[in-house]
Amino acid sequence: MPSNFPLIDVSTQPIELCKLLKIANMVSGGGEAKIVISEGYVLLNNEVEFQKRKKVYHADIIEFNSEIIQVNVVKIGKDELPLTTKKQAEATLTKQNAFKKAKKKKSINNDKAQSVQVTDKARSKRKPISF
Structure with a gap:
């Protein structure tokens, strides 16, 4: 047709x-x-x-x-797909590794902080909302 x-x-x-x-x-x-x-x-x-x-x-x-x-x-x-250059691939890997290291370090610090911060204070003195 x-x-x-x-x-x-x-x-x-x-x-x-x-x-x-x-x-x-x-x-x-x-x-x-x-x-x-x-x-x-x-x-x-x-x-x-x-x-x-x-x-x-x-x-x-x-x-x-x-x-x-x-x-x-x-x-x-x-052949028609966009290709990344070697520099772009290396930059991406560097960013990913830095992110993983920062995340791991943060999780270790959070574990220490959680074991220290135990309090029995009331959270707030607001009255609860009732309908």
């Missing part, structure tokens, strides 16, 4: 209809997408769709506000 509709490339299949409207910039946000779908303004394959999270697959046609788009699923290979 030949089509002259603009294609919206997505990397996963299926995708929810409300998310697809956001990706295609047909609406300004997710809340607006859910409202226009629930009110029946969106057509999926030339049928009115009321399900906000309706699963949309490859070659499905969506129409809203006199705009028509077609879903195109694109497979992403390893």
